[in-house]
Amino acid sequence: MAELDTSGGGKKGGGKPKTKKQSTRVDLTAMVDLAFLLITFFILTTTLQKPKAMDLTMPDKDEKNNNQLPVPETRTMTILLGKDNKAEWYMGLPQNPLTAPAVVTLGKSKQMREALIEQNKKVLAASGKEMIVLVKPSDKSTYVDMVTIMDELNIVANQQRAIVDITPMEIELLKRDNLY
Amino acid sequence: MARAKVSRKSTAIDMTAMCDVAFLLLTFFILSAKPKVQDPLPTDIPASTTIEALPESDFSTLLVAQGKVFFSVEGAEVRLETLRGMGAQYNMTFTPEEEKAFMSLDAVGVSIVSLKSVLNMTPAERAGVLQSGVPVDTTDNNELYQWVKNARKADKLVHQKELRIAIKGDSKEEYPTIAKIIKTLQKQEVNKFGLITSLRAVQK
Numbered sequence: 001m002a003e004l005d006t007s008g009g010g011k012k013g014g015g016k017p018k019t020k021k022q023s024t025r026v027d028l029t030a031m032v033d034l035a036f037l038l039i040t041f042f043i044l045t046t047t048l049q050k051p052k053a054m055d056l057t058m059p060d061k062d063e064k065n066n067n068q069l070p071v072p073e074t075r076t077m078t079i080l081l082g083k084d085n086k087a088e089w090y091m092g093l094p095q096n097p098l099t100a101p102a103v104v105t106l107g108k109s110k111q112m113r114e115a116l117i118e119q120n121k122k123v124l125a126a127s128g129k130e131m132i133v134l135v136k137p138s139d140k141s142t143y144v145d146m147v148t149i150m151d152e153l154n155i156v157a158n159q160q161r162a163i164v165d166i167t168p169m170e171i172e173l174l175k176r177d178n179l180y
Numbered sequence: 181m182a183r184a185k186v187s188r189k190s191t192a193i194d195m196t197a198m199c200d201v202a203f204l205l206l207t208f209f210i211l212s213a214k215p216k217v218q219d220p221l222p223t224d225i226p227a228s229t230t231i232e233a234l235p236e237s238d239f240s241t242l243l244v245a246q247g248k249v250f251f252s253v254e255g256a257e258v259r260l261e262t263l264r265g266m267g268a269q270y271n272m273t274f275t276p277e278e279e280k281a282f283m284s285l286d287a288v289g290v291s292i293v294s295l296k297s298v299l300n301m302t303p304a305e306r307a308g309v310l311q312s313g314v315p316v317d318t319t320d321n322n323e324l325y326q327w328v329k330n331a332r333k334a335d336k337l338v339h340q341k342e343l344r345i346a347i348k349g350d351s352k353e354e355y356p357t358i359a360k361i362i363k364t365l366q367k368q369e370v371n372k373f374g375l376i377t378s379l380r381a382v383q384k
């Protein structure tokens with residue numbers, strides 16, 4: 001029989017070389033550890049990588065559609081987006097704002113949300129209806145500003161909002177406050 | 181007193197079954213995992229508190245970074261149908277090899293005239309080429325408009341569903357680029373679309 005003699009010593013004597021019966025069991029603990037580690041890794045990477053999508057609905061641009069209602073200016077808040085992640089807001093019309101235009105910094109600060117909540121309360125108390133928010137990003141604003149504002153509106157559960165093109169008068173206003 | 185004799189048992193447990201299960205799960209997760217698609221340009225997407233996930237299929241992504249737009253649509257068949265639609269529109273015919281290359285292409289980032297040369301490259305060569313982005317002009321040469329339109333048609337044809345459009349923009353992207361894309365979409369009455377964001381907790 002072809003067997004490898006591993007017993008080492010030269011055993012003398014005519015007896016059969018006794019092979020030691022070794023257990024075939026392998027310790028699988030380390031292998032199981034590794035497998036579960038990999039499983040954990042794959043679970044975490046697959047579920048956390050899922051991209052999230054914020055829905056954005058734009059007002060219908062169709063010119064034929066003329067059934068747009070005039071919006072009462074007392075219920076309208078306009079947010080202008082300027083450079084350096086700053087925004088400016090006021091109530092009413094730009095030529096005759098009901099509140100003085102206020103500059104807020106977007107991002108970490110909560111100025112914008114406080115303003116939104118406070119104005120919404122006032123509008124609700126005065127007219128019994130929800131505030132309408134018009135977001136007007138200027139050419140100097142960045143995409144993140146727009147997303148931040150939309151997210152703030154989502155957080156304060158505002159239902160009536162729109163992204164509208166900025167007017168020259170509002171650009172002047174931004175320029176005056178050094179935001180353009 | 182006679183002591184109760186506790187028989188000494190081995191502490192080693194048979195790990196075979198556990199190992200089997202672990203590897204079975206591991207295989208499942210590896211196979212079900214989607215390979216992460218490399219973006220043609222690095223994008224730092226903004227964070228929001230939105231928790232709705234993007235659907236698995238029937239959506240198209242418009243990647244916006246450094247003033248360029250890259251178009252991609254989910255699903256190989258939809259992609260093929262989109263390419264055929266574009267070919268018909270611009271009087272171009274694509275060979276089966278080129279169609280195959282397009283089906284595995286992550287994102288279109290070139291003008292339609294140079295699309296053929298990009299498709300004939302090997303993937304390694306393609307990675308080295310800096311793509312100029314799909315032309316989005318407000319004039320007649322708005323290829324993004326055609327891509328989106330053909331992708332919507334293709335998805336209707338293949339899956340009988342309405343294609344959803346998602347914009348994946350870089351945080352630092354200037355607003356005019358985004359406005360141009362939104363205008364393009366609104367021109368074909370797509371007034372609702374998604375903005376891809378990463379998750380962020382609400383600040384109290």
